[in-house]
Amino acid sequence: MPVFTEHSSSSRNLRVLPSFAAPLPRPAPPFEPQSNGEKYEVVIVGAGPAGLMLNLLLSRYGLSDTSLLCIDSKPSTLKTGQADGVQPRTLEVFKTLGISDEIENEACHMWQFAFWNPSNDKDKIIERTAVVPEVLAPSRFSYEATIHQGRIERIMETDLLRYSKRGVLRNTRLVDVRIDEESDAEFPVVVTMDTNGEEKVVRTKHLVGADGAHSIVRQCMGLRLEGESLDHIWGVIDLVADTDFPDIRRRCAIHSPAGSVMVIPRERISTGEYLTRLYVHVPETVVPDNDQDQVLDANGAVKAEDARQRRSKITQDGILQQAADAMKPYYIRPKDGVVDWWAAYQIGQRVSPQFIVNDSQGVGRVFIVGDACHTHSPKAGQGMNVSMMDSYNLAWKLIYHVNGLAPEPTATGTPTPLLDSYQTERHQIAQQLIDFDRKFSTMFSGKMGATEGLTQEEFQQAFKLGNGFTSGCGVEYPESTVVLRDDLEDSTSPVKGTDYLSGILRPGRRLLDVRLLRHADGSPRHIHDDIPSTGRFRVLCLASTDLLDRQSVSARALDAVSGLMTTFPVSIIELIVLHPKLHRPFEWDDVPTCVKQRAEMRFHDGSALDDAYAIYGVDPAKGALAVIRPDGYVGVVARLDHVSRVEEYLKRCIRTVNEG
């Protein structure tokens, strides 16, 4: 194209880069490093999935390297990871962070779960008795992805480095943590670390322990993991399988007279071949460990020597033989005799009763996330997911507190209800995880068949019931500061229905994704694309069929919400507007001015693609309002003529401006 004149603004030169998330506003005074020693606002210990997720979120929210420090004792991201499953809900979250692509493109997608059980035909030995979808809960992603944990960590760390110059400070081991308010009440957490062999002491306002099952943070805070250990021993092996087993690319629960195997198909590797993971139940049983001793032993040594000796007998060949026996009459062996990775472990379920340590004023100073507060078996593919979701829950609460976005403490009650809700919400999930895992592991470890123990129907049923949990989509937080649910039972509730897993709006559950048609450009959209993980609250207005009338309930509600938004810090609340099927075509002029002003690119037809109103349980004639929290969970639901309820909820979560 023969251009003969060209002029460009300077900002244009930056347009070649990928988009960055906009940082959150900060009413609090800017953090400035002080001369009297190294100080931070937040220190994170551990850069596994939970620590990296927190580090990434806080960096995106706007904490700089001077305010935020993440340390890890390892020299690089995990290379020999154990976890491999990414749940649909975790994928949804990755998508709202813009980091799901590599998993979508390159992970193994498990769409189906096959059940193999003893056959009545003795020649067949085992037979496929059912194939069910792997993910039963409605979700933006209808599969579970499997991929090397080290790769998940690398994806997050790569993105982190767009926001943080330093990234994770590696080769740095936590030595000690204590709370010392007397010397410095603003930075009461004293952190002693060993960085490349040198001891260093820093202070911080808050510290998060994401340092795994043997968490030093937890031990320094005197917190105990509580629970019991079952006596099942499992072996796990990753290999390129040479096999004639027909379902090697499906997730399988195989119960054979010779034992049990779980088959987890994995991603393609550089040779073009596909990995398979096998979990086998090793018949050797051991005396249960005293897990408390094991956990509390500061040296990390396992004391139960007896059990240890027995476990040490478990070998690669033993695991392989066990798998081969359970899969007969089919053969399975490692291609070219090479095993990619193997490990053995004993199932133990434990949870810390306390996830937060407060200072004397009741302000949360030390938090634990992930394996540091709950450990369990790996088979339901939960661990990495629940751990990252701990951080996803904590991150926005912590930044609201640090940035001065949280409401001022009131005279009565806890001074930091927003922070406290981390314990309320995630401890319940951890307990559910432990309970579910115990049930699932026991079932899976037990023998199965027509004549003894659990029937395969019972096993399948348990799988189906647990799917809301294992997919991550069925999580429901209890009522708290950030979940307002009290009056929903009455007849005036704008939401009807109870099938929350299928999308009925429910405070405490995540907003289900629906497909919408955008008014401005006729572009099909996912509502999840309107709730990226940028730390903002969203008011979702499902306008009613009267939207085009000037003095309608919908118009008044929109105007009131629009006005309400101005009482909070700029940009902290975004408006999303859906409309139902209306009786005539319309233009921007026909809807309240605030719709174009505040939601030009977030104003959608809620009936053209999915029937969003039906999915959310909202009557198009009545409409509804909902507040979506920064982590995508519904905080409150209200009638269109009840904007004061939305206001009440928002004031619990966000400080107001220009008042009084």
Place this chain on the structure above:
Amino acid sequence: MPVFTEHSSSSRNLRVLPSFAAPLPRPAPPFEPQSNGEKYEVVIVGAGPAGLMLNLLLSRYGLSDTSLLCIDSKPSTLKTGQADGVQPRTLEVFKTLGISDEIENEACHMWQFAFWNPSNDKDKIIERTAVVPEVLAPSRFSYEATIHQGRIERIMETDLLRYSKRGVLRNTRLVDVRIDEESDAEFPVVVTMDTNGEEKVVRTKHLVGADGAHSIVRQCMGLRLEGESLDHIWGVIDLVADTDFPDIRRRCAIHSPAGSVMVIPRERISTGEYLTRLYVHVPETVVPDNDQDQVLDANGAVKAEDARQRRSKITQDGILQQAADAMKPYYIRPKDGVVDWWAAYQIGQRVSPQFIVNDSQGVGRVFIVGDACHTHSPKAGQGMNVSMMDSYNLAWKLIYHVNGLAPEPTATGTPTPLLDSYQTERHQIAQQLIDFDRKFSTMFSGKMGATEGLTQEEFQQAFKLGNGFTSGCGVEYPESTVVLRDDLEDSTSPVKGTDYLSGILRPGRRLLDVRLLRHADGSPRHIHDDIPSTGRFRVLCLASTDLLDRQSVSARALDAVSGLMTTFPVSIIELIVLHPKLHRPFEWDDVPTCVKQRAEMRFHDGSALDDAYAIYGVDPAKGALAVIRPDGYVGVVARLDHVSRVEEYLKRCIRTVNEG
């Protein structure tokens, strides 16, 4: 998870990286840099979209930095790009390269094209007369994406750097190219360049000129762009629009009594605002340039001083005023008075009659791609796309030649038919592009209305007809070495139908994407995911309904194809197998062994999601074979009992092994 034993293979440590494309085999002797001066196998001049695409593909195919050199005179990727449109077909190609995500996530997606025309109601002045889908041709992507050209370049360059340590050699200007067979017939192309002010001479087997409209390569080779210049002048401006025009987020062709404007919505920028591009037809007309002089002038100076003076009168304010006038009664102005970028140009359509320069033996040595061989107006969003597709067409032919994968020359005919097909295929497209652009530009520049010139119905009709071309999905290459179509007209053809744009298999057209259900894991797939841009040929077998019978036509065809594959270099041909709806469920044991051996993860149910057989025009009772070229185009179609036709085709494209 309390692991107590863990062992890992060393290769496992690499699993954290994103996948790499597997390089092509190389029957030719390895390239080793010789001591007598710097030599390359391929030198690329210019790292715009066309040059980067070629560089990226050849690097992925396996050419190392010692064998492949790409130079560019600029110090970095384009910052102030002009092109912005990415066609559905280009997106399909990016997807097969694994580099489409950022465009899918962050570009503006144009789904609709709105037509605004003079209204009979004088108060309205203009009115929206139609909204049609932007993309009418079936495609994996049903929208056109718009995004800053510099960003497209950055995406390709980032990926390139995974394969090439050097990347593009920048600040390096081509000075001269000539062919000198006498001194060195193996490396006959002599390249003189100025790299950071130092002159340097290198030799290469092949050189590709991707150096834009004023191509030095083209000039050195004595090739001329031919064509004419119309006398329309256009202004283009990028801005964040403050406007009450209701369709500012749709692509619009606005014809007003006061002039014409084309509105192109663009991506969101870091402020959270959205860019808009406006093309306006500036009423000032000029004497047409002597384009040949302009092009051939080695100093790059434009001689037509008269025209130049007139054009220099075009200013930012003039363009804005013109746009504002044409959009009345709506207002439009740059938000905060800031314009992002603006330029003015004169429409000229030219094409080089020759895209290849051969040596005395008839071997293609110098190639030109992109703007170096065709220039035209930007309005149909063609330029960047057609340019990258030139390279996409050339890349696999060039690597087959360089790597010794192409058939040995026969005594009769051209020695390099594979290379020659680049000219056959892409010159025709360039000519079509010029013809289309001339028609489209004239239409768009012309006045329109009820009383004069083209009617809006005619304009819309032209848009619809042109959509196969503008989407990139309607490209059809003529018969050649690599497109075998001769006997398809007869009644024995396995493909029925002529609606090629909608997917009927047609040698010379790209294979339309369809959705399939994979046998191995029940995973829904796109067939395009089975044809990544790794340089491989694929034999696509649409098995017939007799697949489960042992001695069926399908089984014999599959065995024959499997045998045929062994006569070509290992891994150069991949097998994809579809099956129609069959009369009973089946297992791997029920289909020919070669299906699992060669296509375990590429064996799909072709009726469970899309009806692939109907889309491709294949009778499920008869089935069909097709060969898909490395660039995704169908090369040949054959009956299941006519594997020799597949063999004939493949032998035209690929050398055989172990023969004679």
